[in-house]
Amino acid sequence: xxxxxxxxxxxxLQLLSVRGLEVSFATDRGPARVLDGISLDIAPGEVVGLxxxxxxxxxxxxxxxxxxxxxxxxxxxxxxxxxxxxxxLGESPxxxxxxxRGRAITFIPQDPFSSFNPVFSVGTQLMDxxxxxxxxxxxGDGGTRWPAVLQxxxxxxxxxxxxxxLDVLRAAQIPEPERALGRLPHEFSGGQRQRLMIAMALLPRxxxxxxxxxxxxxxxxxxAQILRLLRQLVKxxxxxxxxxxxxxxxxxxxxxxxxxxxxxxxMESAPTEAFFRRPAHPYTRRLLESLPSADGxxxxxxxxxxxLIDPPSGCRFHPRCDYVTAACRAFLPEAYAVGxxxxxxxxxxxxAAVGSVT
Amino acid sequence: MxxxxxxxxxxxxxxxxxxxRNAFGRRVGWLRAVDGVSLTVRAGETLGLxxxxxxxxxxxxxxxxxxxxPTAGEIRFRGRxxxxxxxxxxxxxxxxxxxxxxDPGASLDPRWKIVHSLHEPLKIHTRLSRAQREAEVQGIxxxxxxxxxxxxxxxxxLSGGQQRRVGLARILTLRPQxxxxxxxxxxxxxxxxxxxxxxxxxxxxxxxxTYLFISHDLAVVRVMCQRLAVMYLGKIVESGDTRAxxxxxxxxxxxxxxxxxxxxxxxxxxxxxxxxxxxxxPRDLPSGCRFRTRCPLVKDVCASEEPPLREVGGHLxxxxxx
Numbered sequence: 001x002x003x004x005x006x007x008x009x010x011x012x013l014q015l016l017s018v019r020g021l022e023v024s025f026a027t028d029r030g031p032a033r034v035l036d037g038i039s040l041d042i043a044p045g046e047v048v049g050l051x052x053x054x055x056x057x058x059x060x061x062x063x064x065x066x067x068x069x070x071x072x073x074x075x076x077x078x079x080x081x082x083x084x085x086x087x088x089l090g091e092s093p094x095x096x097x098x099x100x101r102g103r104a105i106t107f108i109p110q111d112p113f114s115s116f117n118p119v120f121s122v123g124t125q126l127m128d129x130x131x132x133x134x135x136x137x138x139x140g141d142g143g144t145r146w147p148a149v150l151q152x153x154x155x156x157x158x159x160x161x162x163x164x165x166l167d168v169l170r171a172a173q174i175p176e177p178e179r180a181l182g183r184l185p186h187e188f189s190g191g192q193r194q195r196l197m198i199a200m201a202l203l204p205r206x207x208x209x210x211x212x213x214x215x216x217x218x219x220x221x222x223x224a225q226i227l228r229l230l231r232q233l234v235k236x237x238x239x240x241x242x243x244x245x246x247x248x249x250x251x252x253x254x255x256x257x258x259x260x261x262x263x264x265x266x267m268e269s270a271p272t273e274a275f276f277r278r279p280a281h282p283y284t285r286r287l288l289e290s291l292p293s294a295d296g297x298x299x300x301x302x303x304x305x306x307x308l309i310d311p312p313s314g315c316r317f318h319p320r321c322d323y324v325t326a327a328c329r330a331f332l333p334e335a336y337a338v339g340x341x342x343x344x345x346x347x348x349x350x351x352a353a354v355g356s357v358t
Numbered sequence: 359m360x361x362x363x364x365x366x367x368x369x370x371x372x373x374x375x376x377x378x379r380n381a382f383g384r385r386v387g388w389l390r391a392v393d394g395v396s397l398t399v400r401a402g403e404t405l406g407l408x409x410x411x412x413x414x415x416x417x418x419x420x421x422x423x424x425x426x427x428p429t430a431g432e433i434r435f436r437g438r439x440x441x442x443x444x445x446x447x448x449x450x451x452x453x454x455x456x457x458x459x460x461d462p463g464a465s466l467d468p469r470w471k472i473v474h475s476l477h478e479p480l481k482i483h484t485r486l487s488r489a490q491r492e493a494e495v496q497g498i499x500x501x502x503x504x505x506x507x508x509x510x511x512x513x514x515x516l517s518g519g520q521q522r523r524v525g526l527a528r529i530l531t532l533r534p535q536x537x538x539x540x541x542x543x544x545x546x547x548x549x550x551x552x553x554x555x556x557x558x559x560x561x562x563x564x565x566x567x568t569y570l571f572i573s574h575d576l577a578v579v580r581v582m583c584q585r586l587a588v589m590y591l592g593k594i595v596e597s598g599d600t601r602a603x604x605x606x607x608x609x610x611x612x613x614x615x616x617x618x619x620x621x622x623x624x625x626x627x628x629x630x631x632x633x634x635x636x637x638x639x640p641r642d643l644p645s646g647c648r649f650r651t652r653c654p655l656v657k658d659v660c661a662s663e664e665p666p667l668r669e670v671g672g673h674l675x676x677x678x679x680x
Contacts, residue, residue: 053547054518189636219410219574221633224618246547249577249620253627276622290552291622292581300553304517 014082015207015240016042016065021079023060023069032308034060036264036316037079039335042208042240047231049255049272050244053287055305057264058244062210065242066107067096084207102133106201108211112193116185122196123165123181126203127153130161133204165203171233172199191222198230208240215250227253248291252276257341260284263306263316265332270342280344283317315346323348365437366536366568367399367422367455372431372441374414374421378641389641391417393592394431396667399536404562404569406583406600408576408615412640414592415572416460419538422570423457424448435536453483456534460541462525466513472524473509479532494531501564502527502557519550526561536568543578555582576619580604588612591640591648598673608670608680611649647678655679 023035034057042048050058063069065081067088081088083105088096109115117125131137131153169177172195185193194214201209211230215223231254234241245251251258251272258275260268260283268281279285286301303320306312312319318328327347335343374392377385391414399405407415420426422433424440433441440451459465466475476495480486486494499506502523513521522542529537542558543551555578561567573579579586580600587597588611596609607613614633621627635652638644644651650660659678667674 053549191636220576220618221410221614222636224627224633248548249622252622253620287548288622290549292552292555292577294580296581298552298556298559298581300556301549 013043014041015044015046015084016040016242017082018061018065019080019082021061021064021081022077023057023064024075024077025060025070025073026075027309029309031075033311034074034264034308035064036311037332038261038264038266040259040266040269042242044207045235045238045240047234047241047243047254047256049251049258050242050261051246051248051251051258052261053246053305055263055308056261058261059212061261062212062242062244066101066105066210067093068101102129103135103204104206105208105210106204106206108194108197108201108209108214110213111217112190112197112214113217115197116193118185121182121184122188126165126181126196126200127158127162129200130165130203134161135205136160165199168199168202169196171202172196173229174199190218191226194218194226195229198226198233202233202237202239205237206239208242209234211241211243213245213247214243216245216247223250224253230254248276248288260287263311264308265316266335266345267317268342268344268346269335270339270344274339274342278339278342280338280342280349281346282321282323282348282350285350286320364401365398366401366435367570368432368434369395369397369418369422370432370434371396372418372421372433373429374417374426375429387641390592390643391640392421395589395592395594397587397594397597399568399570401535401568402566403585404571404583406579406586407570407572407589408574408579408586409589410574410615410637412591412637413589414640415589416540418589419457419540419570419572423455423538424451425457453532454535455538456529456532456536457538458525458529458540458542460544462521463513463518466521466524466528468513470512471509472511472513472516475513475524476509476528476531479528483532495527498527498530501530501561517550518546519554522546522554523557526557530561530565533565534567536570538570538572540572541574542571543573543575551578558582576616588615591637591643593648593676594667594674595649595676596673597667602671602673606671608673608675609649609677610653610655610679614652614654647676649677 018038018040021035021038024031024033038061050061052058064076076089083100088100116122134157136157166177169180174180174192174195188196215226218226227250243251243255255272257269257271259266260281262283268279268284276288279288289299290301292298301320306316306319314330315328315332318324321328325347333345333347335345338344338349372392372395376389376391378387378389380386395418397405407418409415417426421428428441432439435451435455440448443451477491480491480494496506504520504523504527508516508520516524543554546554562569571579571583583600585598586600586603587594588609589595590611596603596607596612603612604616607616617627618633633652638651646662646664647660650656653660665676665678667676670680
């Protein structure tokens with residue numbers, strides 16, 4: 001597998017390809033280096049889980065891809081975000097807003113309770129989305145840029161859009177979709193609201209959905225329903241998903257491939273089964289071991305997550321790692337393959353995983 | 359503790375209803391949050407109370423703690439009925455029976471330094487001198503694994519895991535016998551969760567504590583609790599030895615709850631099975647068995663008769679078909 005060094009397939013096959021992204025945030029005590037040379041690929045139709053503990057930068061990466069980093073505080077120092085062959089960081093914000101965000105890339109938020117406007121009916125909010133982001137709307141409004149309020153919603157397109165809204169609501173198993181459009185958000189339960197969010201994310205017929213911990217606010221039996229529905233809907237439509245979560249169990253249920261991040265660096269990327277059976281990075285193994293296990297033994301990871309203002313040199317996990325050497329303190333190696341589609345960035349990958357390369 | 363035969367807490371037919379009022383303050387119904395729950399906690403053990411949000415597990419914990427007055431039923435702590443004590447008497451019980459809130463960040467005063475929060479319970483409940491209090495606080499702080507330097511910090515300067523440690527230190531200064539833990543690890547990352555669970559175990563050993571462990575996370579409950587009670591809409595549907603329940607759940611709700619938990623390394627459970635529907639509104643409960651609207655085994659008898667808790671295969675189950 002030596003020819004696989006550098007990891008992954010040719011970039012042309014990828015829907016999204018993040019390369020060496022570096023983002024910092026301004027804080028009172030100096031810049032916090034939140035993303036430190038992150039690379040990530042998503043193939044068409046692939047569900048990729050982005051896991052890591054809070055503060056590891058997974059939400060920042062998701063926001064960078066959507067182009068909604070806070071303008072005053074965040075700075076992109078290096079890297080590119082290539083989506084369908086074009087670098088989003090190089091495009092003008094108007095083009096990204098018109099053609100990409102909310103159309104080719106959509107978003108499912110973590111908290112379905114605060115993501116709807118409480119004073120408008122669900123139907124109004126869904127149709128408002130369709131007015132601007134419907135797949136029937138021709139690419140933007142050319143050069144004219146009328147103020148938004150002056151643009152009308154053509155009657156024929158409205159009717160066609162409304163029919164597809166009802167179709168998607170039916171697919172998302174919302175009971176009585178016609179009546180649901182007339183209801184206010186508070187009339188739906190948490191699980192129903194998350195179904196509505198999923199429907200909204202699917203409506204513009206996107207190529208990529210970014211889902212930010214969409215089930216953490218839900219109970220286990222409802223979570224199981226939502227995960228099942230989401231996976232079924234995206235697989236039917238061939239939509240790619242970037243699913244950020246800190247819950248490894250959820251990632252196991254829904255993802256084809258899992259990428260684990262630690263303190264702004266990506267550590268390992270592996271197909272779901274290999275990720276759980278043969279983790280190659282010492283951090284991944286420690287993380288898996290810290291899950292409550294049936295034998296009743298509890299194992300934690302000694303030490304604390306480092307400060308991003310003054311992060312450790314080289315591999316940011318080295319102060320907590322059992323296998324640390326001088327090389328770890330000096331630099332973080334590039335990703336290299338230890339198995340089929342299984343890449344790791346570590347000087348001392350675990351033997352079990354390396355042994356599996358045949 | 360050996361044997362574990364002494365009952366520390368006995369709850370019998372406990373009921374806590376809340377009035378539902380309309381915009382004019384007129385009562386339009388009752389929300390039956392806890393509706394006839396009986397359970398016992400033995401000295402030195404950890405009893406897990408699990409269920410989904412809205413099942414009444416936190417209300418039960420708060421009623422036992424005296425935050426809510428019981429509508430009916432009995433709460434006996436160390437053999438003494440504490441549900442209806444006058445306020446002054448009830449406060450004294452708090453020294454031995456303590457409650458850890460779900461969100462420790464919100465339960466610490468943001469304008470107080472940690473040292474102030476830790477001294478407060480000792481000022482209220484004991485007559486220790488300042489020097490004695492300081493010695494006590496230092497000892498507890500070491501037990502929960504926080505450095506002395508943290509005494510001079512404010513709550514917002516601590517991480518979520520550290521805030522939980524402070525919350526635990528705060529109640530341990532009084533050396534309680536029993537602690538009610540309300541979702542002690544919700545919202546924590548897995549590695550932090552592991553260290554908090556480890557800490558809870560070592561504290562239980564050091565201070566001979568008894569825990570009532572309220573959680574929705576079955577994986578956590580499995581490693582922490584000797585016995586388990588599963589709640590659904592204000593009632594206990596199954597209770598018994600944790601290992602026995604995990605090995606052979608008898609109630610269809612427990613079965614589907616266990617089936618919904620992702621099992622890492624195995625097959626994808628949620629793709630094969632998920633419990634349909636959502637819990638009904640607790641203001642408008644179904645007749646008979648409360649689980650019948652979602653139950654795969656439902657028959658006519660479920661709508662007419664409420665199944666009592668009865669012993670099946672070594673644990674208690676409330677189902678006609680267990």
